[in-house]
Amino acid sequence: MRSNFREIEAALIICSENPQVVASQIAGLTSIANYRLLPQNSETIHDLYLDRPDRALQTQELALRLREMGVAQWITLKGRSQPTGWGGVERLEIEAPWSQDALTSVVKELMDRRIKMLPQRQDFDYAHPLNVLMSLGLEVIQDRRSYRVVRNIVPMGEESSPVPAELAIDAVVYHFSGQETRLHEVEIEAKVEDGSAVLNTMIKSLLAMYGQTLRTWDHGKLPTGKAIEKLLREGALEGLLDDNNNLKPMAYYKIDSYLKSGSS
Numbered sequence: 001m002r003s004n005f006r007e008i009e010a011a012l013i014i015c016s017e018n019p020q021v022v023a024s025q026i027a028g029l030t031s032i033a034n035y036r037l038l039p040q041n042s043e044t045i046h047d048l049y050l051d052r053p054d055r056a057l058q059t060q061e062l063a064l065r066l067r068e069m070g071v072a073q074w075i076t077l078k079g080r081s082q083p084t085g086w087g088g089v090e091r092l093e094i095e096a097p098w099s100q101d102a103l104t105s106v107v108k109e110l111m112d113r114r115i116k117m118l119p120q121r122q123d124f125d126y127a128h129p130l131n132v133l134m135s136l137g138l139e140v141i142q143d144r145r146s147y148r149v150v151r152n153i154v155p156m157g158e159e160s161s162p163v164p165a166e167l168a169i170d171a172v173v174y175h176f177s178g179q180e181t182r183l184h185e186v187e188i189e190a191k192v193e194d195g196s197a198v199l200n201t202m203i204k205s206l207l208a209m210y211g212q213t214l215r216t217w218d219h220g221k222l223p224t225g226k227a228i229e230k231l232l233r234e235g236a237l238e239g240l241l242d243d244n245n246n247l248k249p250m251a252y253y254k255i256d257s258y259l260k261s262g263s264s
Contacts, residue, residue: 009189010199012206013217015249017242019184022213023169026186026206027149033205035198036159037167040150045069047146048130049222050138056115063222064106064138066098066129073098073129077106078220100124103132142225147171153188153198165190165198174225181228182246185217215252219259227255 016022029037046068051057057064061080067073079092094109096102103124107117118137125132130140153165168187173180188202207214219227228247231237231254240251247255 008196008199009187010203011188011217011220012186012203012214013252014184014186014213015215015252016213017248019246020171022210023149023171023184023186026210027151027169029151031156032153032209033201034156035153035202036156037151038154038159040152040166043069043146043148043150045146045148047142047144047221048140049142050133051141052115052137053139055141057110058141060113060115062110062113062115063220064110064133065222066133075102075106075129077109098126098129107136142222143175144221144225145173145175146221147173153202162192164192164195165202167202172221174228176229176232179232180245181232181241182244183224184246186214217252217256219256223259224255227258231255231258 014022031037048066050064050066063076063078065074065076065078067076074095075098076093076095078094094106096105110117116137118135120132121135134140147170149169151167151169152163153167154161154163166189168189170185170187172183172185174182186206188199190196190199203216207216217224228237236254236258237247237251240248240254242248
């Protein structure tokens, strides 16, 4: 279990009329600056976010996630994101494979923050974590699926050393009441405590290589999805989805403005 782990990551949104092409180009890179990019297995990730009906977690800027990757299921609790000086974010994260101990740890953290949870009314169910979480008084507030291409970032000539950071190219599909909305982003995450220098180099290099096709994105996938859902409902993104429901570049300016206004 990663308990009280300070997650350090940075994200770049692909702002292009052809985001799949740009994503493929980045996936084809074998090196950036003085780092090698080593291919790893691609992943399909199904994320469900949950909150109480009164949105008590949202009020405290907490995010509770149930993640499914293949047969593996993970539970994660994340705290508020804190922007860094170089364009990334830091935040508190508790993450572990689904288990009774992991659930107990997350529930204790929530209750320590005075977030009320219903008592568990059944024996622990390893096979159906969503049912268990809903029995505690939680409900699904976001459903999304990400198709992820992964690259380990390692210094040139040090391929056998510990991996300091990971680059992921994500095609994200949000499910909103039967409607799908898609975006593409590049996410870089430190895998060691002192990995921020690697992230800084990678961000600067990618922005130099791709210019306005990439833009730094300070918002996590959860608030981004909430903003998209709200703006779609209000009609503010009319004409800003292509035929495959990918967000067009102008959509990101509206989403960013909405999130920075504090309306979410």
